[in-house]
Amino acid sequence: MEFRLIDRIRELTDQPRDDVKLGIGDDGAVLAMPAGQELVMAIDTMVEGTHFLPGTAAADLGWKSLAVNLSDLAAMGAEPAWAMLALTLPRADGDFVEGFAEGFAQLAGRYRLALVGGDTTGGPLCLSVAVHGFVPPGQALTRAGARIGDEVMVTGTLGDAVAGLFALRDPPHDDAHRAALRRSLIDRLTRPEPRVAAGIALRGLATACVDISDGLLADLGHICEGSGVGAELEAAQLPRSAALRELHGDDESLQLALGGGDNYELCFTVPPERVAQVQSTLAGIGCPVTRIGRIVDGAGVHVRAADGSPQAITMKGWEHFA
Amino acid sequence: MEFRLIDRIRELTDQPRDDVKLGIGDDGAVLAMPAGQELVMAIDTMVEGTHFLPGTAAADLGWKSLAVNLSDLAAMGAEPAWAMLALTLPRADGDFVEGFAEGFAQLAGRYRLALVGGDTTGGPLCLSVAVHGFVPPGQALTRAGARIGDEVMVTGTLGDAVAGLFALRDPPHDDAHRAALRRSLIDRLTRPEPRVAAGIALRGLATACVDISDGLLADLGHICEGSGVGAELEAAQLPRSAALRELHGDDESLQLALGGGDNYELCFTVPPERVAQVQSTLAGIGCPVTRIGRIVDGAGVHVRAADGSPQAITMKGWEHFA
The missing domain is CATH 3.90.650.10 (PurM-like C-terminal domain)
Incomplete structure (x- = not known):
């Protein structure tokens, strides 16, 4: 199950990135950081019934689970690079997997973002995505810099x-x-x-x-x-x-x-x-x-x-x- | 809820690491990669009923959710550095939070691993941890190098x-x-x-x-x-x-x-x-x-x-x- 789903997403999201030394399929991914950049990372979860209505289209979930994370990178001023996906599904469902992969890949492709790791397990529908991006040193946007008069x-x-x-x-x-x-x-x-x-x-x-x-x-x-x-x-x-x-x-x-x-x-x-x-x-x-x-x-x-x-x-x- | 839990874990896991430029509390974390290292990352999820029995002690879950991920880094030959946590909980439960934070921090402390990001949501009990570590270029252990006679x-x-x-x-x-x-x-x-x-x-x-x-x-x-x-x-x-x-x-x-x-x-x-x-x-x-x-x-x-x-x-x- 794990391999089929993650492999399908990989097929759809395959991004030729030189910085991915080892992608999906081992115990971990190996990445080369570009010189002179800092790494920005965020993680966000979507749970059925809390963040989306039961019956939401799988392709929309694939898109949105990545979009909410890319939005965190955007808020930091970071350029997206890599993602990992932890997907919990009530049952192995080929149509869901295909739809989810399609929606995820559609958005990932816009940013040349590579899916480099994943884990699929059985349980109540729950989607966690971790994203990683780059920002020049000291240039990340934070919540802390607003000044009176801005x-x-x-x-x-x-x-x-x-x-x-x-x-x-x-x-x-x-x-x-x-x-x-x-x-x-x-x-x-x-x-x-x-x-x-x-x-x-x-x-x-x-x-x-x-x-x-x-x-x-x-x-x-x-x-x-x-x-x-x-x-x-x-x-x-x-x-x-x-x-x-x-x-x-x-x-x-x-x-x-x-x-x-x-x-x-x-x-x-x-x-x-x-x-x-x-x-x-x-x-x-x-x-x-x-x-x-x-x-x-x-x-x-x-x-x-x-x-x-x-x-x-x-x-x-x-x-x-x- | 999100801030209370994640803050509590942060208090317990506070690791003085120079490479954490910005930790928990913003849209993303900002990290400085050490020069001359590659980044190794993995993600793993534990779901109640699939990976652990209902009623498992919160401190054991905190420990194990990190341990299974550190084990992936170990299998790659990587040195642990940073983690992010996505925690889905049926209800805001102070005792669970305290226990979970304690177990997580106990293991994190051994490796000077910093928790740099987190997301807490409502839903069926589900724990995803993403870990990050370092390995010298080309030295990651993979599944691909075994040779006849080894x-x-x-x-x-x-x-x-x-x-x-x-x-x-x-x-x-x-x-x-x-x-x-x-x-x-x-x-x-x-x-x-x-x-x-x-x-x-x-x-x-x-x-x-x-x-x-x-x-x-x-x-x-x-x-x-x-x-x-x-x-x-x-x-x-x-x-x-x-x-x-x-x-x-x-x-x-x-x-x-x-x-x-x-x-x-x-x-x-x-x-x-x-x-x-x-x-x-x-x-x-x-x-x-x-x-x-x-x-x-x-x-x-x-x-x-x-x-x-x-x-x-x-x-x-x-x-x-x-």
Whole structure:
């Protein structure tokens, strides 16, 4: 079982990388680090019922289990290189394996990422992926560098994935137009696009960076905690997709944008004098970016409504074991 | 939850390593590779009901989830450095966390291994650990180098862990002497000692190496397959503990030694002219070693009884999804 699945993924993900001295099939993989780089690594798990609904397509799981990990590398400004996969499956299921391998390989291929190790076991459906990437020494983006006066910026749009989850859980009877909008939100949930190129482009520009996995408030809160600062957001500035606004209205879409997790955009801080450079750099790689607030003295994240009053928050972050 | 557990393990495993530029608490860890080394990595998962019995002590799980991974590094001849942990727990349970952290830290401390990343999620009990170590370029031990005429050797004793599992599953009413023997077998199951020092000592001496996780026949079979050779074992030579022999008799203990998994000794091949050096090197680090057979032309593993006839095999290897 182990060998069949992992071999199938290897066939599909076979990446000609000189730095893989020994890949899948031994007790461990042997890798050559490029000179003058630091190694960045992260691990993330997806469990059926906690992170995805039972019945989710295997190809979507293959994609997403890698995407959430690449998003961690993106948040560090690292260039993806290698991955290992630990897959626990209730039974040996050829169709699942084929679908999973296909989705995983599709995303891995974009980044020339090699799967170098794996372990398959029997048990409740659970997917752990460990990823490894490179960053020049001292240039990793962390949560610790935000300074008072920095601008807070985000890539893409917020709140789409959690709206996609609501649509999947409780599918409404929609007309074709609204069904298409919902489909686009569900795609954000099932096939997130990690902001790898943006993370790399932000090296030397951003002072702190996180990916939005738990929700904007929670994840920007990590920057505030890591940097010993506070943040003030302007509700009106939060980038929301047309689909989210049309389906959920202004108030609800704002709450989803603030609290909704599983979104995998980057939230980062930039000194005011570098904002223009960030905007042009990200425009150059086709990555939308929006200023949403600033770093202030204090602690925690505060949100101001358009009239300047404190914005009411009705949806908190995304917490497992909450 | 995530932070509390991972922080607790970090407290217990805090290792002063200069190569950890950024540890737990950000989106990823940042590590500096030592110059002139290759990176070896492996991942292994333990699932309740598949790899351990429900009710297994948390400290034993913490130890073993790391031990089985260090055993993979040992089989590659690598020196342990860093680990990441993905822990899925049915509920936030402070006692479990404390016990798990303690067992993990106890083994990590022996090797100055730093836990640099982690992810904790809700779901059925499942533990994935990814480990990373170093080996000089080209010196990793693999499954592919065994040559016809090489001697086959193993460290320690075989079959103890599976006998420990039987004892745990179906505890007999024993006198105090036999209960103590069983306890020693159960310890082999719950607290395996990875042969890290032996693996490092075998660099440049062994031509191929595996750890015995699936059983001697299955794992030596991997060397045969990887190297395009066969192997002949002498049943009478298989090292068995006094406890195993006394509790299971000669015939049954032989079958357990051939087929029993979860044992984490090293099985390796050595050209005859290097056997004496291997023996003195391993004696120097207190690691027992035994010659059990030789590599031959052909395929697969064959076992000869003391009278030279083919040994009957009644217990096959340890396979999940069998």
